[in-house]
Amino acid sequence: MLLAVIRREGVDVPALCEHEAIEPCGSCRLCMVEITKKEWDGWKNHVTSCLYPVEDGLIVSTHTDQVMEIRKTILDLYMARCPGSEVIQKMAEEYGIYKTSYITVPDADNCIMCYACTRICEVLGKSAIAAVERGHRKVIAPPFGDVPPDCIGCLSCAHICPTDVIKWNDEDGTRTIWKKNFELITCKECGKNIISREFADYIIEKREVPAEYFETCDDCKRAEVARKMGSLVTRAKEVSL
Ligand code: FES
Incomplete structure (x- = not known):
């Protein structure tokens, strides 16, 4: 394009x-x-x-x-x-605009209705959220404004939103988004939050990723590779001596 x-x-x-x-x-x-x-x-x-x-x-x-x-x-x-x-x-x-010349939307939520969130959710095969209501009342929300049964807590909608409207929270091993709570898998090495249990299960099933992949975070995986590479180099030096 x-x-x-x-x-x-x-x-x-x-x-x-x-x-x-x-x-x-x-x-x-x-x-x-x-x-x-x-x-x-x-x-x-x-x-x-x-x-x-x-x-x-x-x-x-x-x-x-x-x-x-x-x-x-x-x-x-x-x-x-x-x-x-x-x-x-x-x-x-x-573009030289510091103040709008139109009437500000009351109770504005800063959503520009670009549908990036609903489209990425659809790409992932979930379609957990959609546009509801009409005209100026239109908002992005789960079906019936309820806890979305199909949401897996992947945060794709929040990360893709250009105006940072979709809020989420990770606290005490629980992720909350769209008023739904998800158990978080934590890294067995450093304890960092990795991914929601439901998202991991989805990837394991759809992409045939082994479950062990989610036992450690990316940083710890990299550190482990670096450790292995380091010991290989040390061993190679010992052999050549
Ligand atoms: S219309 Fe082209 S980037 Fe939004």
Whole structure:
């Protein structure tokens, strides 16, 4: 897609809803650019670069006055919808917007409705959360606003959220997200939290990963490999002496 090439060329275009783990859906509209071709006789169009495929001869302008105006309007609207989001505030400030010119959404939760969370959950084969209600009341939530039966506490939704809306907590061996509690597996070497038991079981079943894989954390695994490598080198030195 155009956005990948734009980034490869080191051009800074804002994008919130795009992530390599999910298909682009063009919902945030921030990656808008202007396109034209020599043979289009001056005709131009504005497209979301995350959704537009690269074509031979396409002339792409990322910072025309019109494009900048479109982005400013979108960011102005996001400022009204997400008044508490530092990500949005920082982006908007880069475009010279420090205060929204629209009416701020009361009880705003800073969600931009990009659906990255629901899409990654679907990719994982769970679809534990979805958009509920309509219009300005629409929110992302588990079915019937209840504890989501299909959630496995993987945190993918929280990590992919561009405005950091989805909150979770790990405490005393328990992970809590979407009001659901999960037992945490801890590293048998250092005691660090590794993964929720339900997520580990899911990976063991779907990816045929051995259960022992989750006995130690990545740091301890690396330390163990380093120890083994170190003793091999020492032994090799002793042999050559
Ligand atoms: S990144 Fe392209 S529309 Fe959001």
